[in-house]
Amino acid sequence: RAKSAGGNRFELADPEADARAITRHGLTTALPAALERGEFFIEYQPLVHLGDGSVRGAEALVRWLHPQHGIIGPDRFIPLAEHTGLIVPLGRWVLEESVRQARTWTARHKDAGPLRVNVNLSPMQLNHPNLVSDTVEILERVGLEPGALCLEVTESALIGADDDLLKPLRRLAEMGVDIALDDFGTGYSNLANLRRLPVSILKLDRSFTQGMQHFPADPVDLKIVEGIVALAHSLDLAVTVEGVETGAQADQLRELGCDTAQGWYYARPGPPDQLHELALADATS
């Protein structure tokens, strides 16, 4: 990366970068065997309805339990998997696991209404010709209704996307799969462009929520979020907020009209049974 970014001027002078590069190389070459050996696992972070506080589902977040290095977060290995193409089989594994999990939750909570699962998609998966057929096949084989699945795509992955790239997402949306625009507000998307995208949910990036950590929050930050929510709702998009860490943030975001929230205030990413327990608590309260 250093080379492609700016020549090799600093490479020799920076032994730390060297160590990082070795680690990166080591991790990259270990990825395929890790998938085969089942070293990946998924944590689920609850998605909560801001209006009534009920749990509506969870986002699937993949982790790697490395035999030497312990638990490694996705920010460290997803880019490597994306680079080598391993993200395609890894992403398919995450999708199938998550769809199975959503099916289990829903079967255990018939009264609670369907519990949905959100799965992150990498740009390379978006471009893969089997995205639609794989997704349909998994949903049918597992027996989950498409409406219980939401695929998260980052804003930057769709910047400048032409119609060919959008076609598979459109097909999935027509089937009833929700498409969410992840990390919204960090890219450079033209707001008017939103109308063209087959998305039904905007996930407002954590940086907006962070701006509300202090009380009173910066009035300009509030105006920006208020404006985004108004625009989203006028386009029939629901708004999910990431990174809610305090009750004060949750109150503020509810007042601003956001629909769903996710963050440490509600729950950290955890094992699938966490969602089961939270949904059970909902049903009995």
Ligand code: C2E
């Ligand atoms: P993301 O999709 O934006 O996921 C939200 C990230 O914010 C997660 O980090 C989550 O643990 C973290 N988070 C949630 N609530 C809070 C909070 O209240 N405060 C703070 N400070 N952080 C919070 P995580 O699990 O490290 O995942 C990082 C990114 O890795 C994800 O960002 C997503 O882009 C990617 N990722 C995770 N799983 C997958 C996957 O299966 N496939 C692909 N392609 N990408 C994945």
Ligand code: MG
């Ligand atoms: Mg996400």
Ligand code: MG
């Ligand atoms: Mg996100």
Ligand code: MG
């Ligand atoms: Mg984010």
